[in-house]
Amino acid sequence: MTLRRVFHLLLRSYGPQHWWPGDSPFEVMVGAILTQNTAWGNVEKAIHHLRANDALSPEAITASLPGVLAGWIRPAGYFNVKTARLQNFCRWYLAAGAFDALQRLNTSTLRQRLLAVNGVGPETADDMLLYAFERPVFVIDAYTRRLLLRLGLAHGEESYDKLRHAFEQQLGATRRQVALFNEYHALIVMHAKVRCRKTPLCRGCCLLRNCPHGRHEVGTARGD
DNA sequence: ACCCAGGGTCATA
DNA sequence: TATGACCATGGG
CATH class of the missing domain: 1.10.340.30 (Hypothetical protein; domain 2)
Incomplete structure (x- = not known):
């Protein structure tokens, strides 16, 4: 499972999110x-x-x-x-x-x-x-960490910058990636809000802290 | 009544 | 450097 594939699965599930809601x-x-x-x-x-x-x-x-x-x-x-x-x-x-x-x-x-x-x-x-500045910087939040953890793509000890660099290196970090990073982070947040639905990524698990599905192995996700 | 939310700082050991 | 305490409202 690559970070690029995770993005396409999320986009297919939820569609474009059009963040950030702000006038300026x-x-x-x-x-x-x-x-x-x-x-x-x-x-x-x-x-x-x-x-x-x-x-x-x-x-x-x-x-x-x-x-x-x-x-x-x-x-x-x-x-x-x-x-x-x-x-x-x-x-x-x-x-x-x-x-x-x-x-x-x-x-x-x-x-x-x-x-x-x-x-x-x-x-x-x-x-x-x-x-705000439209720079190709990937935002890491608690949801991102939980998602990576449950996909077997992280262990939980990684620093903020290590995870950020992982996204930026695997997806690229030029101006063309701004729209991608924008949507990606928004989709991760959306994915967390959808509680225990069956989507290709979460397989029935949500990203709440105490989600009972959170302890489940994601199975073949790593080898995907 | 409980859990959670689009974190960060500061004091302590 | 690594935990823990603290901040505080509002929705599910």
Whole structure:
């Protein structure tokens, strides 16, 4: 079972996902922070509050009182932590010259700059790189790890970057791969949301943490 | 009542 | 470097 074949099976099962739901690159980045360990539906409510209060801009977010901003993003959970992260990120974003200046940096440099921002870890940075800056960077999340584990393509000890590099090397990492990476990550998330359906990939197992099927061997998947 | 969600940071050993 | 605690709302 190759990573390319996994992609085609997922695409055949679920169809194109058309991520990321966001009107602008900046909105995508806000969403990337708000969705940390949080259901997307809750993030949408928070973003709606920001927009309704004309606060969906780096200037407005940095200018907001923390208590007020926390109230707006409340549905997204961890609102005190995320208030600090949003304001911290926006201060950095404005100081760096906003989107156009950042977009001129090469991917490796931009990734390092993003990771240096407190509150932005590997997955959040890669969400931004792929879905806001449209760079060929593969996003690894908990679902990706579980999927690889259950397909016998990973053991569970691999680092974030090792898995990311595996996807990028086997699928390629040029500009042409941006659309592929975009769909692939979205399809993995979709696959996790579909609970215990029979699809070519999961064979009846879902990707929930405690899915009883998760312990099952995937059988001949490795030799496919 | 429980489990989960499109993680990351910080303190501790 | 490697765990553990912590953050917190909302849907199934």
